[in-house]
Structure formats: C-alpha cells, structure tokens
Amino acid sequence: MDVHHRDPGHHDRAISLSDLGNELLTRFERLGQAADLEQAIIYQRAALELRPPGHPNHSGSLNNLANSLSTRFEQLGQMMDLEQAIIYQQAALELRPPGHSDRPISLHNLADSLLTRFEQLGQMGDLEQAIIYQREALELCPPGHHDHLISLNSLAKSLSTRFKQLGQMADLEQAIIYQRDTLELCPPGHPDHSGSLNNLANSLSTRFEQLAIIYQRAALELRPPGHRNHSMSLNNLANSLLARFEQLGQMADLEQAIIYQRAALEPRPQGHPNRCGSLNNLANSLLIRFKQLGQMGDLEQAIIYQREALELCPPGHRDHSISLNSLANSLKTRFKQLGQIADLEQAIIYERAALELRPPGHPSRSGSLNNLANSLLTRFRQLGQMADLEEAVELLQAGANDTNDTPAHRYYCASRLVSILKEHDQPLLLETYQLTLNLLQLVLAVYPDVELRRTALAANRLSHILAMSAAAHAIGKGQPEKAVEMLEQGRGMLYSNIRGYRQPVEAVRQYDSPLADRFKATSDELEALAISSQLRSDKLWKRQRELNLEREDIIQQIRRLPGF
Incomplete structure (x- = not known):
C-alpha cells in the first residue's frame, strides 16, 4: 500500500497511514530495523491527526500509536515514550465503555503500561490501578475467550508483584489460583508451558517459605533454651527469614535473622560440628546488612567470623571451598571501602584455592572463574601488570567454552570477555563476538519463555546491542562480509528475544x-x-x-x- 497515492485531503489517507504504520511496526518486530519503528510512529501520529476526537476510529489510532511508543520505550528506555503511551491508552479506554468490543484489549494494554511504569518508578498507585483494570479485563474475557489466558497471566503477575511489596498472603494465594488455571491452558507442547510451570513453581515456593516461618516459630517455642534442638530451630528460622528478606526486602526480617543466628552460635562452642556452618551463616547475614546500611562494624565482624570458619573447615572439609569463597568476597568488599591492596591480594589467594576445588562440571565453577577474573582485573587496574589481564582473559575464555556449564553462565562469561577485550583492544575480539552471538542464540533456544529469557539475560544488557557492536568491529577490521553475517544473525534472534512470539x-x-x-x-x-540443591552428588x-x-x-x- 502506497500512502503517497493518497494525497492530503483524500478520504482514505488516514486508513493508509494507519495500515502502513501497523505494517512497519510488524516489520520492526520481525527484523529489528529501528527506522521502521520511527517511521511507524510518524505515520500513526499523522493518522491520529486525521482522526480527531469524535472520529469513529479515533480510539483505534490512539491505541496504535500507544503500542508503537511502548515498543520504543522497550528499546530505548525513554520514560517520555511510556508516559505518552499511557496518556493515549487512557484516552482510548474512555472511548471504549463497558460493552465495547475493544474494551478488554484497552484494559490489558493500559494495565501493562502502568505495571511497567510501576517497575520503573515504584509508585504503588500504578500497581493498584493495573490490578483494577486487569480484574475487569478478566471478567470480560471468560473461559473460552481468546484473551482469557493472557488476562489470567497478567493479573497473576501483578498480584505476585503486590505480594512482594506488601506481603499480603491473600495476593499470593490468588496469584497461585490464576497460575494453576494458566497452566491448565498451557499443556505440554504449548509455547508458554515452561513459563507457566516456572511462575507457579516460584509462587508455590514463596508460599512454602511463608508457611515455613509460621511452623518454625511454633517449633522454636517447643524447643526452649537447653533443648538439644534449640540451636537447630533458631538456625532454620533464621534461614527462612533471610530467604523472605531476599524476596521482599523488609529489613525487619534480616535483623531478626541475625538475632537468631547469634543465638544459634552461642550453644555451638569450639569443637561443635555445626559451629563452622553457624559462623558462615551469621557472617553472610552481616555482610548483607553491611551492603544495606553501610556500617563497617558489620563487615569487620563478618570477616572475623569467616576467618574462624575457614580454620574450622580445613582442606578436605566439604565446606572448605564455600568458606574460601565467602572470606574472599568479604575481603574484596573491604578493599572497595578502604583501598588496602593486601585485602585484594588475600582475596585472590583464596579464590585461586576455591577454583582448584571446583573442576569442570562443578556447579559453582562458573562463579569461581568469574570471581577470580574480576579480582585479577581489579588488581590490573591498580598495578598495571599485564599478567593479571592475560589470566583474567584466559579464565573467562574457559568459562565461555565450558560445555558442562549452563548457556546463561557461558553467555555471561563471553559477554564479560567482549567488554574487556574492547577496552584493551585485544586481537581475539572478533572471534569472541562470534562466540557470544552463538551463545546468545543458544540461550534463546534453551529459554523459550520470555520471562525466563529476561532472567537469564538480566545480568548483562549487552545482548540488546551485541550484533551491531560485533558488525561495527568486523567492518573496522576490513571484513564487511562478516559484518553482514553477524547483523543477519542478530536480526534473526531479535524478534524472539523482544516479543517472544517465535x-x-x-x-x-x-x-x-x-x-x-x-x-x-x-x-x-x-x-x-x-x-538442584543436591549437586554435591x-x-x-x-x-x-x-x-x-x-x-x-x-x-x-x-x-x-x-x-x-
């Protein structure tokens, strides 16, 4: 369709502009060319001008333009696009009263944008309003409606989000009900089956932790000081409170966990078989509190406990590598605060020792490779010794090429390696770009659900510009054919990465x-x-x-x- 054949004033010009804008948006989602998205917005703005308030298609043009602005926000992160999209979606909803056939989709789109704004700005009013709209949308999309599944899923997500903010069990219970319904509509073979399983599993795990705290408090009351299992109950309750803190971020849970961990340590004196574990648990909680409040006393005390724990977990002890890694982490944290190179040197020694205990195939090997590589890079920036940079590159290469590890971990190592090689103009950069693109493609295949992909890629934003950066580097190296190949590979992945439709x-x-x-x-x-928690097997x-x-x-x- 050629809009130029319908000059200004032509009675069908608005239709042509609107259709062409929608087609360009679809092509952008398929090929990822930013120019298509920009042109779509231009045409949709022009169509809206030709369909002023009172025009029968005014609400449709509002909705189309809002969709394109929302898409551009996802790409560029400019809040103005999201704010404008919400304004247009609110205006479209007003023109679609109860009984209007397009009211459900308007409710869903506006709720989705409000939830996105809540995630950006944290205003509870946006989340509350999103839930109101999603409840209405679900009522308008009963079982059998083609949008019933998306309405269930959206409302469950928002209720889970509100639970994390306010801790009201009713929200979690309701989210679980909707997630069970969603799973029934996504049987094995359905493209959203894995995501539905994951969402329900997370909510059930959260509910288990909530109930665990209730039962552990009851158990502790039945095991007063002097009871042989008193310290065990204290430790179990502390662990559950710490898990809830990590989910909900309420400092009261962390403070209580530390109190219970201190109490659990007292009846475990020198020589007690569980003293090492108690020391590590308390130290980790103190380190978390330090990161929240910045009190150096917490960090210093954590290091004292971790040194004692390491002495109680000598080489050969099953927790030796964990103790090495924990102490190294705290020493690096203190180095960042005080700048004493001795702390960094000692951390590197402990991280080397931990890595030796985690051979290829060990579930924590990737973490050890990254920890040691990061420490060596920090020392390189301090002292300028090329040997540190070279070793860090070798470690990350090993992580990226470790077929025993998960694709997400391998991709993280490769993308870190790209950043380092770019910074220091190393000759391996082009082949590392190719490896990273291949691993990103593997991640997209292994994680077919959009939410799982976001989780897997959350640690590194490089994925959004990877193909363009790789192509630019290939052109700079005089390999335009390679650049085209990399761009095509990136475009081939873009649609599934952003929208999750393919x-x-x-x-x-x-x-x-x-x-x-x-x-x-x-x-x-x-x-x-x-x-798995049983990977020591x-x-x-x-x-x-x-x-x-x-x-x-x-x-x-x-x-x-x-x-x-």
Missing part, C-alpha cells in the same frame, strides 16, 4: 520433531540440575556431564538443518 525449538520441530523433543528434554533436565555431576555432551551433539545436528 519459538526456536518450535522452528526446529517443523523439520525434525523427535530432534526438537530431545533438545527440549535435555535442556530442561540440565536446567533442573543447575538449580558425584552421580548428579556425572549425569550433568552426560547431558551436556548429548546436548552438544543435538545442537550439531540442528545446525545441519536448513536455515539453522
């Missing part, structure tokens, strides 16, 4: 359904192992290595399919 595994299924099933089953089991480590090898073989088979 499912990489489902694309494989079109060519080889059994292969897609094997890839998904292997990836799901690997991710389950990655978060040699049997599970062996299974993790077997699955990684199997997935690598499957990936090679997928790459031989047309278009992959």
